[in-house]
Amino acid sequence: MVKVHQSSENLDSTEQRIYIAAVDVFLEKGYDGARMQEIADRAGINKALLHYYYRSKEQLFKRFFADTVSAMFENISMVFTAQLPFEEKLRRFSEAYISFLIQRPGLPLFLLTEIRLHPQLIENTMNDLKLKSRFTMMKLLIHEAIEKDEIETGSALHLMIHIVSMLIFPIVGKSMIMMLLDLTNEQYAAIIEERKSVVPEFVLKTVKKS
Amino acid sequence: MVKVHQSSENLDSTEQRIYIAAVDVFLEKGYDGARMQEIADRAGINKALLHYYYRSKEQLFKRFFADTVSAMFENISMVFTAQLPFEEKLRRFSEAYISFLIQRPGLPLFLLTEIRLHPQLIENTMNDLKLKSRFTMMKLLIHEAIEKDEIETGSALHLMIHIVSMLIFPIVGKSMIMMLLDLTNEQYAAIIEERKSVVPEFVLKTVKKS
DNA sequence: GTCTATATGGAGATAGAC
């Protein structure tokens, strides 16, 4: 869930409603395309009140962005704490990650786009959250597995990129894939669901020692 | 190369300079972030002249977008005409596709983003270009290989998605990957270069009949 | 074809009453 910066007040408070509306609009339209008027409309209030709670569009965006990135990576790292063989970790990771993305299909493309378009807007956020150290866990996991002779791979780095790419890209490229392969929304959803198991099995075929 | 809508005039013409500037700005800032003033400045002319050649921002964008999508998919389909075994086609495709993307690193993320943000702006474009039929070639290629017993795979559809994901995502997710893995620009470039061969070899390990 | 000047509208942000 996306956390909210707020001192534990009523969930139905105005501030909360504004925040929720802002999340929707920013995700749909991006920073440049988002309109304060639309956020106000969806929250059922007016622009003035919006500025009363969040001084500016920039501040509102920054709060939302920090929360969102944080949620995204919290979710990833959970899988790695368990003590399990590489195979099982990979299966659980794929399952958990795709499940997470299914619920927030617009998130990865949004993040990638905003990082590119507004690096200065998000710089502080990225430094605050210790993302690097979190992600390093995945690298360590794979190195560990290699040392334990569980897997065989030319490059742990490339293997990581393979896995992440196969999990995230189909979500990011939804519009393109649907168009090119002539899929309905239902077919597309089914394919994504399948990938929870297809991707780890595909990877394991390649790297498992026999 | 990105084609230009223009009746074969001087390459240094004003219209041409505007178009080139527009390509740069749109790719950098996206449709919403692009400013006509900036395009005019980079072209070394003023806004009025810009509107003289291209009536509106929307029209300018549409022309550029159509050209760009076209170029992107022209390039893909070239590989499939040759009569070669699946293995060799896959290697050539990976090489050609990554080479293409290295020269236009911002392109895939731009396309994916604009398709999502402005579907109505690009609808005509997508219908005009017979993208679907072009991409179907890749599906056919894989089915053909399966029938010829060249490869073994659970699902041709997923295999296609695997390949495309592993090729495109590292380009799309450059900012994220660089940040998370703590890479310099040089290291990142080297990794992308490596993927020209790493990806097809990875895939072949899984699907090659032995 | 190219310019300066300006029209027009929309966006973020604030003032000030209640």
Place this chain on the structure above:
DNA sequence: GTCTATCTCCATATAGAC
């Protein structure tokens, strides 16, 4: 806290001289 009204700026687009 919440509203209406308004300010200010900036972006697209056009008018009209040269």
